[in-house]
Amino acid sequence: MRRMKFTGVGAYVPERVVTNHDLEKMMDTSDEWIQQRTGIVERRWVEPGLENSDMAAKATLAACQDAGCDVKDIDLIIYATLSPEYLFPGTGVVLEKKLGLTRTPVLDIRNQCSGFLYGLAVANGMIASGMYQRILLVGSELHSRGLNKSTAGRDVTVIFGDGAGATVLEATDEDKGLIDILIHADGRYAEDLTCLLPSARVEGFITPEQVARGEHYPHMAGNKVFKHAIVKMPEAIQEVCKRNHLTPRDLDVLIPHQANLRINEIVGRALEIEPKVFNNIQKYGNTTAASIPLAMRDALDQGFLKPGHLLGLTAFGSGFTWGAALVRM
Ligand code: UT7
Secondary structure, X not given: OOEEEEEEEEEEXXXXXXXXXXXXXXXXXXXXXXXXXXXXXXXXXXXOOOOHHHHHHHHHHHHHHHHOOOHHHOOEEEEEOOOOOOOOOOOHHHHHHHXXXXXXXXXXXXXXXXXXXXXXXXXXXXXXXXXXXXEEEEEEEOOHHHOOOOHHHHHHHOOEOOEEEEEEEEEEOOOOEEEEEEEEEOHXXXXXXXXXXXXXXXXXXXXXXXXXXXXXXXXXOHHHHHHHHHHHHHHHHHHHHHOOOOOHHHOOEEEEOOOOHHXXXXXXXXOOOHHHEOOOHXXXXXXXXXXXXXXXXXXXXXXXXXXXXXXXXXXXXXXXXXXXXXXXX
């Protein structure tokens, strides 16, 4: 079985910075509450005219430049997002068009905060089987236009931000790259973090009455999600380490999904590797499928993550879905 290595990591965030103080002007919230409960100081929101696929394209070009390849050299695009431009087709083909490609296969996946890990698992299987040599995996989210910016939506709205991350993944005979990955899901919790509309359960997929009631906005049972996240992410890291005869202490760096700084602090303490946990949620909020590649780019730029490091990745989110991976950088 051939291994898969990361040859390029790219990121893009919109220029518009939205601080907690900016949110105070829209809803009944405070900088103090947001920082204490989530660690978030600011996030990015798009300006009109910038779309999910535009952010993905910018992150893709940066990843390809990092990898020293051309977009034409990509064999498959995997696009992870929960904030697509159309109900169908998936946003992957919109990105493909913007990249000037006309034949490259595109796979859209809907695994929310675990989207990047699910995409990594799919890419790994395809590269290991010999089906493809070079895969682009993108996580891109445009949350800001879909958030309830009144007090009724404050628990959800203050945590999410816009942004994109992309990685170029290539087959390798070297002793580096993805060592192992596991992914899990438990659909019993599907409605604890969800956006119910538009929906094929509804005539016309959405009604004016539903919109008037605000049912088209995301809903989150925050406490429940929090309680599961702090158990499932450490468990997944333990599991992937154990089956590779490693312990979490062997990791040089852990990049968890960026949903809440308190969650990641608890995960770091549970695994007894708190100083090795990398976070950038303070600057970007929760960018869902984009958060891991965005954090990888920042960690590389800051020298926190270096070639040769043993990197752990973990994520948890809507579904519930979760997982963990081990990577030799
Ligand atoms: O990325 C996918 C996975 N998502 C997550 O992992 C998110 C997990 N959940 C969380 O991060 C947290 O649950 C939140 C940050 C969303 C909420 O924090 P919390 O500590 O669980 O707060 P809470 O929902 O228990 O609310 C506590 C209080 C409530 O007021 P009362 O009932 O005690 O008077 C809320 O109404 O805080 C209030 N509140 C707020 N106050 C100011 C909720 N949101 C806000 C807000 N500003 N934005």
